[in-house]
Amino acid sequence: METTQKSQPTNRFTNWLKTSITSRLVMIGFLTLVLLVPLTFIQNLISERSYRQDEVVNEINQQWGNEVFIYGPILKVPYKTYSEKIVTDKKTKQVFTETNVVINYAYFFPESLNITSNINPETKQRGIYKTAVYNSEIKLNGKFTKPDFSDIEVAESDIIWEKSKIIIQTSNVKGVNKSNLTLNNNTYELSSKYLNQTNLAYNQVAMHTLETKSLTKHPINFNAPTSYAINFNIKGSKQIRFIPTGRQTEARITSNWKTANFIGEFLPYNGDKTSDSGFDAKWKILDLNRPFSQQHFNSLPNLTAFAFGVNFMIPVDEYQKSERSAKYGFLVIGLTFLFFFLIQTLSKINIHPFQYLMIGLALTMFYTLLISISEHSSFLKAYLIAGTSVITLITLYSKTILKTLKFPLFIGISLTTLYAFIFVIIQLENYALLVGSIGLFLILTTVMFISRKIDWNNG
Template identity: 25%
Template sequence: MRFSLWGKALAIGAIVGVLTMVLARIGFLVDERRGRQQEAIQSVQQSQAGAQAVLGPWLHRRCVEEWEVEVGEGKERRLQTERREFRLQQAPQSLTVKSFATTEPRYRGLFKVNGFLGRLDMSAQWANLASLEPERSVKGSRLTCDSVQLMVAVADTRGVQRAELKLNGQALAVSAGTEHPQYPRGLHAAFDLAQGPLAAELSMDLRGTSRLEVVPAAAQVEWDLRSDWQHPSFGGRFLPVQREVTPEGFHALWRVSELASSAARDVSKSGLLCPADTAGGAAMGGGMESDDAAADDNGLPRAARDVRCLDTLAVSFIDPINPYVLADRAVKYGLLFVTLTFVAVALTEVLARSRVRRVHPVQYALVGLALSLFFMLLLALSEHLKFEVAYVAASVACAGVLAMYGSHMLGGWRAGSAFGAALGGLYGLLYVLLTREQTALVVGTLGLFALVAAVMMLTRRVDWYRLFDDLSAPRARAE
């Protein structure tokens, strides 16, 4: 049976509709695999440690003031004890952090999770401790204070492998917890208040997953970080003033003053430490879920509009190529990919009708199905191979099969080879679109413009009225 022109067009339209549903199902499969990857990240974080954020060293002490007041009248008059509990806190004048992070990849099945082991050498200086001296609010009251606590708050204390502390050169025992109600997780050391300057040196080994943050809670902060990871992503509220990324790793240096950051003041006001947990963990000290941490116009999590999140300096240990993200982007181009291929086949029919066989709608369907399966093949191979290798393997396989099929469909090996070469060009253009995120729009637009221009030039001499009459002639003769 010969298809009329309009019947063939409707059949191809129906095929495109079915292929759209096939591509949608492949897109759902990509989303499912990406969800499995997030589950793997959560599993590693639950078994090891999550994204890490460090606050401190920081000084605080708890004080209680009591006094007697007379209440009642006459015989009912009596003394009643009033009580005020408050906390004194003081940030260091300077904080210097020198650190080195070694990456430790973990695996859950096929899925890789970037962990790290960082050594942090922290040096904090206080010119005096006057802010920790309590003042009476009532004359003659009884005022008592606990020992001064030097604390370092950590987002996930399971990652603390070692901690050594020296105060003014003297070693001091470190205990778990911070003794601070707002930032309970971390470590602390107690000492008696003394006059004069104070210097604290803390060396800590900290294990975590995906991200490391430091709160610039001091008048002057400097964080020097080196790592063997080649693909850092710098975030937080401040970018490093110096950075160098090489094939051997990266080096970054942050410098922040209290003029630029309100972190020290916000800690005194019990602001939240909101680590950007890639797997959706809870924010430290506030119980806020990071899933609610979409930034508002000020760059703060929306769930923390009423409570200030602390400023942080941050680096994420990311993979430059996420196969699921790239596969998802590739599937979004799938319908355009199929449409361009169908246009190429139809154009071949139009320009070489005397030398090329008529292409049946079933053949269009098989070509479209092969094109759609390319994306599933890409997803499956990228879970076992590097994305570049998986892409080349999938594209060569599909282009080879379609070139062989095209040699029979189009009536000759030359036409089939040209068909395969054209598909290879489309696969190359798609790879450029996937890997050039910043320039994908301009590259894609120029590519489509070039294709449309080529079609217009190739068909500029076609008499479309005569062509439609010739294609409809077999149906007229049959009637």
């Protein structure tokens, strides 16, 4: 009698677990939360692989040469300023005025700046990661006019013209293979002087200064226009940018690279800039188009925000797309479990929690297949292979659980539709929220329509 009394509550609890709708929902909710653990690990794996890619690309770029960013040419002119100081002689107690001479510098941008650059990119690869590097031939020419010191009222005799220099700032001196500068047909050498910038903002780059020696050897008549020509041969990576320092800046950049992206504050004006053979981009920028003047006193301003140029980086968004798809993992697992719950409830077919767990693990395997295959192929091919594999596996597995053919077919079609829906959302940018909201609304409507036949009182 005691054995019978003890077994009756146990049998009731077991029957409740098998037949109760509430118990099934609790079990499905618990398993869904458990499967968030492997989903989190997968998202961390994607982030780790993406970080590794950036690390390898940066290593290649540093060895070859970082981005080319040119700021100049700039005429640097020293001038004298005077400060008076009242000094008292300690012995005689006599008070007198002491005049100190301070050397300051003025920076003048050219009247015209013409930029011509031909870029020859190539692909460098290490393991499964690759990046774009390039050789560039850059020519800068134009003219300087006589510097105007009227804004600070400096006497002509206090301007040290013979100590003037031409300076150019660039982010990449490592990649410079050749450089020369001529002023009025006189050749000058450029020497490197590192400008230490320790507190750089996120989007700023450390700039090196290239400068000539003082123009004493070949004095320049600043009362007449001074023509200049600068030739560079620089190895670089990622992108190439210029700052429009000329009162009128004209630039032309050509290359056989077909996936270039034009960046910066100013875009090319020619509509036929891209073709099947590469690009031929042209810019024309006037001083009225930029919010800075032609002369600066005491210090050279940071004008990084007003640069323009071309980005040569290879568009690699497989990791970003994989990360976005993994964020929908909770939705995929929840909806798939919901499909099986509706089938189980409507057909009275018993599905064990272990079988739910196997289905959930198969769904998480989709993301590991996706990230591993996409590293060696395109995202579309990886998505098709991973999706087809997982859908086929779950459909065949559900055939052994549900016994009939119509329910596994429903599962297969539902998963195919769900994965196709998520793929469309990933590809969209501007309409992703709209399409996603409409899709979820339709899914909710379908579930509400199907679940109307369930007797929820059998809880």
